[in-house]
Amino acid sequence: MITFEKTLSKQEMDTLVVGIFQQTQLLEGVLKDINEQLDGYLSALLKSGDISTKLKKLTSVYTLGKLPVKRLLFVGLGKKQEWKREKAQEAFAKVFQSIQEERKEEVAFLLDSFVNDHVPSTEVSYIAGETYALSTYKVKDYKNKSNVPEKELKAIVLISKEDHSDLDDAFQTGLVYGKGTNSARTLVNMPSNLLTATELARYASQLAEKYDFELEILEKETMQELGMGGILAVNQGSVEPPKMIVLKYKGKKEWENAIGLVGKGITYDSGGYSIKPKNGLMNMKTDMAGAAAVLGAMEIIGELEPEQNVVAVIPATDNMISGSAMTPDTVITTMSGKTVEILNTDAEGRLALADAIYYAKQHKATSIIDVATLTGGVVVALGTHTTGAMTNNEALFEQILEASAQTGEQVWRLPIFEKDRDRVRNSQMADLNNSPGREGHAIMAGAFLEAFTDGTPWVHLDIAGTATVNSNGLLGPKGATGVMTRTLALFVEQYEG
Numbered sequence: 001m002i003t004f005e006k007t008l009s010k011q012e013m014d015t016l017v018v019g020i021f022q023q024t025q026l027l028e029g030v031l032k033d034i035n036e037q038l039d040g041y042l043s044a045l046l047k048s049g050d051i052s053t054k055l056k057k058l059t060s061v062y063t064l065g066k067l068p069v070k071r072l073l074f075v076g077l078g079k080k081q082e083w084k085r086e087k088a089q090e091a092f093a094k095v096f097q098s099i100q101e102e103r104k105e106e107v108a109f110l111l112d113s114f115v116n117d118h119v120p121s122t123e124v125s126y127i128a129g130e131t132y133a134l135s136t137y138k139v140k141d142y143k144n145k146s147n148v149p150e151k152e153l154k155a156i157v158l159i160s161k162e163d164h165s166d167l168d169d170a171f172q173t174g175l176v177y178g179k180g181t182n183s184a185r186t187l188v189n190m191p192s193n194l195l196t197a198t199e200l201a202r203y204a205s206q207l208a209e210k211y212d213f214e215l216e217i218l219e220k221e222t223m224q225e226l227g228m229g230g231i232l233a234v235n236q237g238s239v240e241p242p243k244m245i246v247l248k249y250k251g252k253k254e255w256e257n258a259i260g261l262v263g264k265g266i267t268y269d270s271g272g273y274s275i276k277p278k279n280g281l282m283n284m285k286t287d288m289a290g291a292a293a294v295l296g297a298m299e300i301i302g303e304l305e306p307e308q309n310v311v312a313v314i315p316a317t318d319n320m321i322s323g324s325a326m327t328p329d330t331v332i333t334t335m336s337g338k339t340v341e342i343l344n345t346d347a348e349g350r351l352a353l354a355d356a357i358y359y360a361k362q363h364k365a366t367s368i369i370d371v372a373t374l375t376g377g378v379v380v381a382l383g384t385h386t387t388g389a390m391t392n393n394e395a396l397f398e399q400i401l402e403a404s405a406q407t408g409e410q411v412w413r414l415p416i417f418e419k420d421r422d423r424v425r426n427s428q429m430a431d432l433n434n435s436p437g438r439e440g441h442a443i444m445a446g447a448f449l450e451a452f453t454d455g456t457p458w459v460h461l462d463i464a465g466t467a468t469v470n471s472n473g474l475l476g477p478k479g480a481t482g483v484m485t486r487t488l489a490l491f492v493e494q495y496e497g
Ligand code: BES
Pocket: 269, 271, 287, 344, 346, 347, 348, 349, 373, 374, 375, 376, 377, 435, 437, 441, 464, 465
C-alpha cells in the first residue's frame, strides 16, 4: 500500500500533496523542477497569495497535462521555525480527510516539503502513517442503510531523497500505533448489549491467538475461589457473567520486571442502587475505555515486539441493579484481604480494579499502570483534554509523562496526601470505604487504589474526561478517542525498570 520514490515518477498520478511554509522560495529540488515545468506559474501563485501558506489551508492547482500528476494539492504549514509534531498531525489529518471525502484511491506526498529542524523526515513519515489511521477512522454503525462503503485508499506514495527503508519503518510503526488506537475506539464505541464481558474476553482471546500471548480468563467460580470480592460485588446484580482477563506478553528470556497494565472494563455502569440520574446513564457503555486502551496497547506491543514483559489485567463486568445487587451499607472482602464498606455502589470501578491490581502483583508485575474512566471529578478538575494521573512513584510517573509528551496525549498529576488517605480509611465497619464524598473525589479514587498497590510502583490514569469527544475532529470522529493506547504502548517500548 505504501511505496517510495526519489523524485516525481513518470507514471501518471492523481494528486501530489506538497507542504508549503510561509515565505517558501522554489529554489531547489522537486519543487523547483515542477515550477520550471509550469513556466514559473507556481512562484507567481505563491507570490500573489493564491496558494495559502496558512496552517492546514488547502489549495488545488491543476497541472493541465504539463506534469505526470493531475493536481498539486498544497497544504499550508505556517511559519517554518514553528513547525512541530502536533501541527504536522493536523496538516496531514486535513489532507487525508479531504482525500477521503473526494473518494480518491491514491495519493502522493512530497515528504521532504514537510521537514524542518525539529521534525526530520522519519518523524514526518511516522506522523503520516499514524495520522492516516487516526484521521480516516469511521465509527461502525448498525443502520440498515449503513455508511456507504468508503473507497479505501489503495496507495500512498512518499517522495523523498532520504533513506527509504528508514522512512518505511517509521511509516509502518506510525500506522501500527494508529490502528491500535482505532481498535480501542471500536471497542469503546460498541453498544453495551453487544460488548458484554464475555465478548470482551472473546476479543482478548483472539488477540492472544494472533500475537501468541499467554491467555488466562478467570470465570466467576474461580474468582470466588480466589476471593475476588471486589469484582464479584460489582457483578452481583448482573445476569452477565464477569470475566477477569489476563494477557501475558513475554519479550525477555525470564519473566522478571514485568509491567502490569490494568484497565477498567465496566461494560455498562448504571450506578447500581446508587443509580445515576437519566443523563448520567448516557454513554456509560464507554466505562470500559481503560480496558480498551490496554487491549489497543497490547495489539501494538504484539506487532512491534519490544524487549519487555507485560501482563495485562482487565476486570470485566457490568454494574447493574437487581434483587441480588450489592447495596450501600454492604461490607465486602477484596482479594487482598482488605475489607471495604460500600457507601456508594456507583463507585464500582475501584472495587473491580482493587482485585485486578492485586492479581497483577500475583503475576509478578513490578510496575503497575492502571487506566480507568473512574470519576466525574477528574472531568471537573482537568476538563476533557487532559488525563488525570496519580502515583506513588516519581520515577515511574516521569516515564509515563515522557511517553505522553511524545504522543501528545496530555497528562497532569493530582496529589495524594496523607489526609486524603485518612478519608479513604475512614470507616467504622471496614478497612476502607469506597466513597468518602464529593470533595476531591478523583483523588479519593486514586487513594483507594493506592492502598492495593502495597508499595509496588504505580501510576493511575483517570480518563473519564478524555476517553470520548462529543464532536468530530481532525484526529477522529465524535465518540471514543482511544486515549492512552499510544501512551501505554510507547511507555512499554521505552520502559526502564
Ligand atoms: N464510570 C463512572 C465515572 C465516569 C463519569 C466516567 C463520567 C465517564 C464519565 C464511575 O464509575 C462513577 O460513577 N464515579 C462516580 C464516583 C462517585 C460515586 C464517588 C462519579 O464520578 O460520580
